[in-house]
Amino acid sequence: MLVITDPALEKLGLVEQVASPLRQAGCSVHVYTDVVPEPPLETGEKAVAFARGGEFDLVIGVGGSAMDLAKLAAVLAVHKGSVADYLNLTGTRTLEKKGLPKILIPTTSGTGSEVTNISVLSLDTTKDVVTHDYLLADVAIVDPQLTVSVPPRVTAATGIDALTHAVEAYVSVNASPTSDGLALQAMRLIAQGGGTWSGPTGAHRYGERQLPGWVGVFQRRRGGRACACVSARRTVSYRPWRIKCCALAVCDGLHSPKLHETNG
DSSP: OEEOOOHHHHHHHHHHHHHHHHHHHOOOOOOOOOOOOOOOOHHHHHHHHHHHHHHOOOOOEOOOOOOOHHHHHHHHHTTTTTGGOOOOTTTTOOOOOOOOOOEEEEESSSOOOGGGEEEEEESSEEEEEEOOGGOOOOOOOGGGHHHHHHHHHHHHHHHHHHHHHHHHHHTTTOOHHHHHHHHHHHHHHHTTTTTSSSSSGGGHHHHHHHHHHGGGGGGHHOOOOOHHGGGGGSSSOHHHHHHHHHHHHHHTTTHHHHHHHHHO
């Protein structure tokens, strides 16, 4: 089995919580940690090459950007060509096989990447994605206990990330009554979860935070303004929550006609 994660999560001991039971069950587990936030194309290529070079029958992605790389590694392990060949904007190949089974395990509530069919990679001055239903996880394990050791600032920041996704889903010109209802409930849950980072005793409250994180699944419907904000990377150290927190009001103002129609 191949576990893809980042060095920080390995140091926190979260990866061992995943790998230890597997080893005790007699599984051979390889932990791959060549992962960075907002992974560049080169990092994606390395992860795929590693997956192709091993005799793995399962890929597990633990936390953040590692889940995007796990999706790529699992699918492209059974394909030829580079990751660049399969990028949506500039690639020339299409995915033809589902690839290796994959399990995705989030450690924060934010993008909802564990239930989406997209993998995002950073290029020199912009971003591109690989999108296909083959990238969907076979299993997504959402365990609130895995979020307890994450630093409070990360928990708070990814809460803003989840809130942004909920707001974007709600004001999207492509929204539906179903997505509106789920987005509004996500906002309520986030508003009620302000104390979730107060320590292990509040672990049960992390479960409430995971549900609104899944609003990321509505990225297909809301118009992709996160990509429109990428130009800010030139002057701002990009993290999803930092740019979204600063640009949310401005970007969502573009969708104000929907609010006027809804609220009169």
